[in-house]
Amino acid sequence: MPASFETAQTASPVSFSYRPTSTGRARLGTLLTPHGSVETPQFMPVGTQATVKSLTPGDLRAAGAQLILGNTYHLSLRPGAERIARLGGLHRFMAWDGPILTDSGGFQVFSLAHLRRVDDDGVTFASHLDGSPQRLTPERSMQIQELLGSDIAMAFDQLVDPALPAPEVAAAMERTHRWAERCLIAHDRPDQGLFGIIQGGVDEALRRRASAEIAALPFDGLAVGGLSVGESKAEMAATLDVVADTLGDDPRVRYLMGVGSPLDFFTAVERGIDLFDCVLPTRVARNGQAWTREGRLNLRNARFLDDPTPLDAECACETCRDYSRAYLAHLFRAQELLAYRLASVHNLTYTLDLMRRIRAALTDGSFAALRDLVAGQYQRTNRDR
Amino acid sequence: MPASFETAQTASPVSFSYRPTSTGRARLGTLLTPHGSVETPQFMPVGTQATVKSLTPGDLRAAGAQLILGNTYHLSLRPGAERIARLGGLHRFMAWDGPILTDSGGFQVFSLAHLRRVDDDGVTFASHLDGSPQRLTPERSMQIQELLGSDIAMAFDQLVDPALPAPEVAAAMERTHRWAERCLIAHDRPDQGLFGIIQGGVDEALRRRASAEIAALPFDGLAVGGLSVGESKAEMAATLDVVADTLGDDPRVRYLMGVGSPLDFFTAVERGIDLFDCVLPTRVARNGQAWTREGRLNLRNARFLDDPTPLDAECACETCRDYSRAYLAHLFRAQELLAYRLASVHNLTYTLDLMRRIRAALTDGSFAALRDLVAGQYQRTNRDR
Secondary structure, three states: OHHHHHHHHHHOOOEEEEEEOOOOOOEEEEEEEOOEEEEEOEEEOEEOOOOOOOOOHHHHHHHOOOOEEEOHHHHHHOOOHHHHHHOOOHHHHHOOOOOEEEOOOHHHHHHOOEEEEEOOOOEEEEOOOOOOEEEEOHHHHHHHHHHHOOOEEEOOOOOOOOOOOHHHHHHHHHHHHHHHHHHHHHOOOOOOEEEEEEOOOOOHHHHHHHHHHHHOOOOOEEEEOOOOOOOOHHHHHHHHHHHHHHHOOOOOEEEEOOEOOHHHHHHHHOOOOOEEEOOHHHHHHHOOEEEEOOEEEEOOOHHHHHOOOOOOOOOOOHHHHHOOHHHHHHHHHOOOHHHHHHHHHHHHHHHHHHHHHHHHHHHHOOHHHHHHHHHHHHHHHHHHO | OHHHHHHHHHHOOOEEEEEEOOOOOOEEEEEEEOOEEEEEOEEEOEEOOOOOOOOOHHHHHHHOOOOEEEOHHHHHHOOOHHHHHHOOOHHHHHOOOOOEEEOOOHHHHHHOOEEEEEOOOOEEEEOOOOOOEEEEOHHHHHHHHHHHOOOEEEOOOOOOOOOOOHHHHHHHHHHHHHHHHHHHHHOOOOOOEEEEEEOOOOOHHHHHHHHHHHHOOOOOEEEEOOOOOOOOHHHHHHHHHHHHHHHOOOOOEEEEOOEOOHHHHHHHHOOOOOEEEOOHHHHHHHOOEEEEEOEEEEOOOHHHHHOOOOOOOOOOOHHHHHOOHHHHHHHHHOOOHHHHHHHHHHHHHHHHHHHHHHHHHHHHOOHHHHHHHHHHHHHHHHHHO
16 A cells, blocks of 8 residues: 555646745645646636536636536536546546546535445445436546546545534544545556545544544645535634644645635635635526625626626626626526626636735735725625625 | 608618629628628527627627627516616627617517507507516607617517418508508617518518518618518518519618528528528527538437537537537536537527628529538438437
8 A cells, every 4th residue: 555655646747835924824836737737725616517607618717717626426427437538538528628626526425416325335326317326436436537537636535414423423534534545546547636635524633633644645635625514614714723733834735625705715725725616606606696896796686787887897807897787687687698607707707816816915915904805895795685 | 751761861870782693683782880881691690688698799709790689679678778778778788899780579579478459559568577568669669779779770560470361461561561651750860770671471462562662661671571480481482582573673681580590591592681680590509409511410319428529510619619519418418508608609600601601602603502502411400300
């Protein structure tokens, strides 16, 4: 096993370098992958089914995306990992030539699939699409991700509700660690990095142990899983503190899975997180919610029907350049497909631009001022709602 | 009345010049409007609710669109013509700076609205959106189209099922003619052209009379309405022959409303038609049907799931440049929004490129060869289905 770990580490195509900042544990970094480099802190738009909903790769580039996420669970069920491999891999299939990270399938197996049965070897479940029986193991997750050809694969983990009794959370964590070692052994694609996942719920001792044990393995990066699943903001912050304490000055890139919203980014960056992914910016966009320098705007609100101004006067996206709030409010009422696209373009641009502003603020020492500014913008519209 | 006709004609911002071709009655022409010129024969994508479904003006330009259509009925109900005028007019509202033609509302009042009651002054109906009582008259149709600020307005007409008894078709035609005169008097926007509509169903005598009477009025262009509503291909061709016979060498632009499909274009161009509009290319696209040089492809067919080739190897659109049939087949099965967009981009590009090929064929005398080529392509896939 140590031999294969060393091989994986030596051959890794994914490297990360960072410099500390004057802001708490925040880091500024650069992640190198076979399909290009990524400035961190960075946000990954989510392309669940080989598409970020309603958008093309050209839109993603224009929004500032440097790295996107694909879903192993979804893609393996439809259209199938072997099929995507025959068609030249995920990059070619979806025409995105930048870096891709694939998740392991673990999260969706535990959130979407039916008739789930976990054993120590893996998980048996029924597809949410057609009920067909399916089996996912650490080895199969590695195989699927290698077939997809992402730049970064994630280890297969077991997610549990952090509100469960500690012994159950501990058992899932321990299984996740056994699976992590199997993923490292099984992983066999030299042009693909592999990240481990720190579980352990919101229990301090378990998170500490998970952080130490996953960090002891030769992964190319370290992810924090099992958050953004219903815990409080205070629990998330405390858990990230525990992870940061335990990892210390570990030089590997750190990825907080499934987060988040504008204010969550600040909470996590201050605690050393470099990467994020979340469906939120595009999902709320399709529901008519725009993220702006005035906070959240609900485009279904009648007051926007006569508003000739752009969503965000300081935003450089196509939506803000060409269209008024009145037009977007009309498109949402008329249930026009263009509504979902234009709002998604804006929210992703806003989110990726917020990451750019965070990086700039970490550079020039104005992070706290930016955090307070954005917090004020969002607290005001939260009150208004 | 003659005075106002002359004023309208003199001040008209829309002019058309054409040269005859060696192909039957086919014409090659240029239509000048306040927002730019249009080469004919030409097809107008339909932007029903101030958007061509799923597409931006940038997509339309890339597809080759020179002129688009907006719907008076839909826009007057939602978001409202007065609102669009306050927001700077339809061009600015939807961010399309090229020419726009608006229909009169007549077609939708007779196809979509409920509880319809026609009197000689106009039509009372219930909105298909909320049942609210509405009233449309020739004067109100002109007012709405002037508020929208389209380059070309259409006269308000009464559509009837051509299968109705001749006296009913004749009565609707006569009312359409009385309304046409009222439209010319009411129309008062000097930067907007106005086209008359020839009705008369598929009755030869009525069509002849309608063609003569509408052509006798000082409209800037002449449209053929009441076709593509269920009549046979032979009836459509015969009716277009009658119209062409009656109009003779009338120099005004001729627009066949609501047509059509690739083969219909040839039938109509041979009979002197210069302009077309239809929802078909984008509607069938959203249902997974692509128009190509191999004829119609149904992307829901399983055989495309492993097909690495583009929809149409000779097509220059973004969809054919970047994506495989396999990817599109996947997007349709996954019900991804991007499916509707990419298929719409392709079908509009195909349709507008077919118009370009028709113009080129009229120039170099190869129209019949092109017609036979395209007919062969579509007949083959019609058999396959």
